[in-house]
Amino acid sequence: MDFEPIIGFETHVELKTRSKLFCDCPVDFDAPPNTCICPVCTGQPGALPVLNKKAVEYTVRAGLALNCTVNRTSRFARKNYFYPDLPKGYQISQYERPFCTDGFLEITADDGRPYAVGIKRVHLEEDAGKLVHSSDSFEASEFSLVDYNRSSVPLLEIVTDHEKNPIRSLQEARAYLEKLRQTLRYIEISDCNMEKGQLRCDVNISLRPKGHPGYGHRAEIKNMASFKFIMDALEYETKRQADILRSGGDINQETRLFDEKKRKTFPMRSKEDAPDYRYFPDPDLVEIELDEDFIDGIRKKVPELPDQKVHRLVQEFDVPRDEVLILTKEKAVSEYFTTCALACEDRKRLSRWIIKDLFKLLNKACLSMEQCPVPPDHFSTLVNLIAKGAVTEKMARSILEEMFEKGVGPEALIESKGLKPIQDSAALEKIVDEVLAKNPEAVAKIKAGNKKPVDFLIGQVMKKTRGKADPAALTRLIQDKLRS
Amino acid sequence: MDLCDQSASELVQLLKKREISSREITESVFRRMEVRESEINAFITPTREMAFKQADQADRRYREKQSLSPLDGIPVAVKDVLCTKGIRTTCGSLILKDYIPPYNATAVKRLLGSGAVLVGKTNMDEFAMGSSTENSAFGPTRNPLDPGRVAGGSSGGSAAAVAAGEAVVAVGSDTGGSIRLPAAYCGVAGIKPTYGRVSRYGLVSYASSLDQVGAFGKTVEDCAALLGMIWGHDAKDSTSADVKTPDLGRTLKTGVAGVRIGLPKEYFVEGLDQGIKEKIMQAVSLLESGGARIVEVSLPHTPYAVATYYLIATAEASSNLARYDGVRYGFRAAEEISDSVKMIEATRSLGFGNEVKRRIMLGTYVLSAGYYDAYYLKAQQARTLIKEDFDRAFEKVDCLVTPVSPCLPFKIGEKITEPLQMYLVDVYTVSLNLSGLPGMSVPCGNIEGLPVGMQIIGKAFDEETVLRVAYGYERTRGNDGIVE
Numbered sequence: 001m002d003f004e005p006i007i008g009f010e011t012h013v014e015l016k017t018r019s020k021l022f023c024d025c026p027v028d029f030d031a032p033p034n035t036c037i038c039p040v041c042t043g044q045p046g047a048l049p050v051l052n053k054k055a056v057e058y059t060v061r062a063g064l065a066l067n068c069t070v071n072r073t074s075r076f077a078r079k080n081y082f083y084p085d086l087p088k089g090y091q092i093s094q095y096e097r098p099f100c101t102d103g104f105l106e107i108t109a110d111d112g113r114p115y116a117v118g119i120k121r122v123h124l125e126e127d128a129g130k131l132v133h134s135s136d137s138f139e140a141s142e143f144s145l146v147d148y149n150r151s152s153v154p155l156l157e158i159v160t161d162h163e164k165n166p167i168r169s170l171q172e173a174r175a176y177l178e179k180l181r182q183t184l185r186y187i188e189i190s191d192c193n194m195e196k197g198q199l200r201c202d203v204n205i206s207l208r209p210k211g212h213p214g215y216g217h218r219a220e221i222k223n224m225a226s227f228k229f230i231m232d233a234l235e236y237e238t239k240r241q242a243d244i245l246r247s248g249g250d251i252n253q254e255t256r257l258f259d260e261k262k263r264k265t266f267p268m269r270s271k272e273d274a275p276d277y278r279y280f281p282d283p284d285l286v287e288i289e290l291d292e293d294f295i296d297g298i299r300k301k302v303p304e305l306p307d308q309k310v311h312r313l314v315q316e317f318d319v320p321r322d323e324v325l326i327l328t329k330e331k332a333v334s335e336y337f338t339t340c341a342l343a344c345e346d347r348k349r350l351s352r353w354i355i356k357d358l359f360k361l362l363n364k365a366c367l368s369m370e371q372c373p374v375p376p377d378h379f380s381t382l383v384n385l386i387a388k389g390a391v392t393e394k395m396a397r398s399i400l401e402e403m404f405e406k407g408v409g410p411e412a413l414i415e416s417k418g419l420k421p422i423q424d425s426a427a428l429e430k431i432v433d434e435v436l437a438k439n440p441e442a443v444a445k446i447k448a449g450n451k452k453p454v455d456f457l458i459g460q461v462m463k464k465t466r467g468k469a470d471p472a473a474l475t476r477l478i479q480d481k482l483r484s
Numbered sequence: 485m486d487l488c489d490q491s492a493s494e495l496v497q498l499l500k501k502r503e504i505s506s507r508e509i510t511e512s513v514f515r516r517m518e519v520r521e522s523e524i525n526a527f528i529t530p531t532r533e534m535a536f537k538q539a540d541q542a543d544r545r546y547r548e549k550q551s552l553s554p555l556d557g558i559p560v561a562v563k564d565v566l567c568t569k570g571i572r573t574t575c576g577s578l579i580l581k582d583y584i585p586p587y588n589a590t591a592v593k594r595l596l597g598s599g600a601v602l603v604g605k606t607n608m609d610e611f612a613m614g615s616s617t618e619n620s621a622f623g624p625t626r627n628p629l630d631p632g633r634v635a636g637g638s639s640g641g642s643a644a645a646v647a648a649g650e651a652v653v654a655v656g657s658d659t660g661g662s663i664r665l666p667a668a669y670c671g672v673a674g675i676k677p678t679y680g681r682v683s684r685y686g687l688v689s690y691a692s693s694l695d696q697v698g699a700f701g702k703t704v705e706d707c708a709a710l711l712g713m714i715w716g717h718d719a720k721d722s723t724s725a726d727v728k729t730p731d732l733g734r735t736l737k738t739g740v741a742g743v744r745i746g747l748p749k750e751y752f753v754e755g756l757d758q759g760i761k762e763k764i765m766q767a768v769s770l771l772e773s774g775g776a777r778i779v780e781v782s783l784p785h786t787p788y789a790v791a792t793y794y795l796i797a798t799a800e801a802s803s804n805l806a807r808y809d810g811v812r813y814g815f816r817a818a819e820e821i822s823d824s825v826k827m828i829e830a831t832r833s834l835g836f837g838n839e840v841k842r843r844i845m846l847g848t849y850v851l852s853a854g855y856y857d858a859y860y861l862k863a864q865q866a867r868t869l870i871k872e873d874f875d876r877a878f879e880k881v882d883c884l885v886t887p888v889s890p891c892l893p894f895k896i897g898e899k900i901t902e903p904l905q906m907y908l909v910d911v912y913t914v915s916l917n918l919s920g921l922p923g924m925s926v927p928c929g930n931i932e933g934l935p936v937g938m939q940i941i942g943k944a945f946d947e948e949t950v951l952r953v954a955y956g957y958e959r960t961r962g963n964d965g966i967v968e
Contacts, residue, residue: 039587043807045580045688046567046589048721078803080851084824089806144824146811278851280860283692283800285722 063100118161506557589686606641661913668937741775802847
């Protein structure tokens with residue numbers, strides 16, 4: 001029997017507000033331990049939370065970008081449990097009335113068609129502190145330390161819908177996560193850097209016979225912070241569950257953990273052991289009412305979303321869609337491209353040069369586009385020089401390498417290195433004459449009607465000029481010479 | 485009569501005329517403590533050194549004719565539930581035995597800003613849970629009028645300190661009657677303002693939606709003066725009301741003529757001590773002869789108040805007290821404990837007293853999955869009905885008059901083994917906390933040497949009428965029947 005997975009995500013995203021969710025401590029992940037703390041975020045007796053308005057704005061922005069209904073009234077609730085990194089003994093989260101509900105995120109489904117993955121809710125909550133163990137695990141440690149710098153940093157939780165357009169394959173799971181990360185970066189509410197734990201997922205998966213309605217028992221895998229591990233875990237779970245079902249067994253509804261070294265999931269707790277979080281409305285925080293003006297104000301400021309950008313770039317700049325998709329993956333790249341494009345005629349060439357040549361250099365140097373040492377005006381100048389034939393593509397590549405290394409503009413480099421193409425036709429003619437004289441056989445062949453050795457002669461000239469001759473001009477010159 | 489037995493309003497006149505100094509008043513207070521404290525136990529932490537320093541500063545201000553407020557130089561005691569920077573704040577609990585807050589509660593900050601002299605932190609039922617101040621890890625507070633009897637609770641220390649002249653005025657907190665009951669039992673005046681009037685920032689939470697900071701004084705005028713110093717909006721408390729605070733002095737002495745006073749019939753039924761009923765009715769006649777109009781009203785949901793209160797208060801408490809886990813501050817169970825959950829368990833088992841544990845367990849149960857709707861949600865609905873009762877009554881009257889307690893101050897130990905009996909002492913006070921309304925206890929005579937308190941209940945944010953009626957009564961009453 002063939003099975004189809006139904007996959008759900010609860011994604012936690014750290015918002016990049018300047019201060020924490022309920023106090024004015026700065027959000028700073030590089031600060032020394034316990035230096036960004038105050039009575040509120042360390043849960044001192046008597047301290048009270050005050051909501052950060054910016055975090056609400058970001059939440060609403062995310063809700064709008066994910067096509068959600070933004071609720072006019074919402075509330076914070078307490079999620080009660082004990083853990084040393086949780087200073088109040090409860091997390092301030094949302095339960096019954098989250099800020100945003102009932103949206104979707106469009107991805108490309110496995111059949112190549114657009115598919116609107118259902119988003120059940122988007123809510124705001126606070127992060128916990130961080131435990132640092134003296135050894136690998138809590139149990140094996142002689143002691144553990146707690147750092148509360150992260151305590152009360154705003155977290156957005158985005159939950160997919162199980163019933164309305166759920167994710168149905170591993171590929172769709174990846175597409176969803178990528179699209180979600182791309183969207184959240186585009187709207188500038190989080191850097192979504194998984195290595196820094198700014199984007200973490202609880203993933204759940206169940207199987208059902210292909211084409212069958214209804215749902216199987218699902219396993220949830222907690223706290224995943226890498227694309228690769230998420231995909232590995234889902235792959236493992238699909239296989240594990242399918243094996244059990246095929247042999248006539250039942251799937252336990254349970255929470256599992258992923259062992260990164262063994263690349264396996266193993267049980268953490270069953271449904272029966274699931275903690276009772278005793279949610280109730282937080283009496284320290286009043287009901288939040290968002291008026292239409294506030295929501296509209298945010299709606300007007302939602303930055304251009306990835307799909308809109310793709311559409312616009314294809315229309316405006318006449319670049320193939322598959323290339324635009326690459327250029328818009330990262331907002332910074334798309335911005336680099338559009339900045340250059342405004343100064344470039346040949347956008348197709350520009351696109352190719354970014355995708356092939358600039359990316360290669362960035363990858364090699366392990367840099368992101370934000371860190372790119374070549375400013376857009378230098379890059380567009382270079383592309384324009386190529387387009388004009390003022391430099392050969394080959395030369396341009398080595399020039400770009402130096403621009404990348406030294407952060408200087410292309411013109412200066414061309415001048416200083418004498419890399420300027422030989423524009424002086426007399427000088428070029430002299431070299432061509434030399435080459436023709438040295439290769440009488442080739443000349444004879446060409447004169448007899450065989451065009452093939454032309455390329456050989458061009459190669460010889462290039463060798464002598466170290467690539468500085470403009471290939472088009474050179475071809476013309478050789479043909480003229482031999483015709484006469 | 486010693487200086488410490490005089491009211492703040494009298495003392496301030498003498499200070500202004502430079503007939504006495506703040507140091508002399510403070511000395512008088514500490515001399516009284518030396519005489520009576522070993523018996524009464526009103527204080528957990530007296531702050532002698534700091535008090536004299538503050539008194540000297542006040543005296544300098546009076547010399548320079550730059551006094552800060554009607555409380556400048558007046559010795560004040562603060563319930564040990566309000567955080568005081570650098571001064572330990574225990575909440576009457578072993579679990580916070582050595583806790584020194586890194587910040588001042590807003591009410592404390594404002595009090596210190598008014599020039600008041602802090603003479604110490606007063607005893608209380610652990611985490612304000614109790615009606616007798618017997619539930620303190622630091623021993624019970626005894627009633628200064630009859631040391632065999634309780635002072636009432638939970639702000640018993642503050643009430644007893646004012647009654648005994650160990651402070652001139654005092655700050656307390658009231659979650660279900662914790663200011664009004666001890667005021668009645670110790671024969672002093674005490675006001676619980678409207679919920680939201682005084683910032684809860686730095687008030688260690690018992691039940692967030694019910695807790696409110698208030699004032700004790702020997703006279704109504706002193707209560708008004710103290711309240712005037714600490715109330716007003718505070719951005720650090722999201723539940724703090726952004727409502728204008730009137731100048732209380734303007735209306736305080738304008739008399740009761742024309743005031744419509746309601747007598748809720750449900751407050752004068754079986755269970756009320758006959759002697760107390762008579763005293764209240766005598767006081768009502770006095771108000772009537774002063775020109776007030778007396779109207780009978782009905783608050784039909786009164787019988788549900790105590791049950792509603794104990795569901796909501798314990799639910800919130802179970803969460804509010806979760807932060808006392810031994811991880812960051814306060815008591816931690818000493819034995820070698822291998823894992824953090826066991827450490828938290830042992831700390832809380834040893835650190836909390838029985839009544840606190842009882843209420844945490846009750847509240848945990850109330851919020852549990854499967855019981856939430858039947859208890860917590862139902863209680864919230866009852867709360868709305870109780871509030872609506874008051875709304876309807878206040879369509880006809882300007883304030884209500886009721887007893888504070890159904891019984892006279894009871895003997896130490898009399899009810900401590902009978903929690904339900906103890907809970908019923910709050911029968912006339914809890915409805916105000918559920919409705920957020922202001923209420924005041926003012927002495928109205930005594931029965932065989934034991935004081936009786938009359939409760940005056942006002943509309944939300946109408947402390948003016950409450951104080952005006954209380955003052956009007958106090959003046960016509962004179963010292964007739966008041967315990968000396």
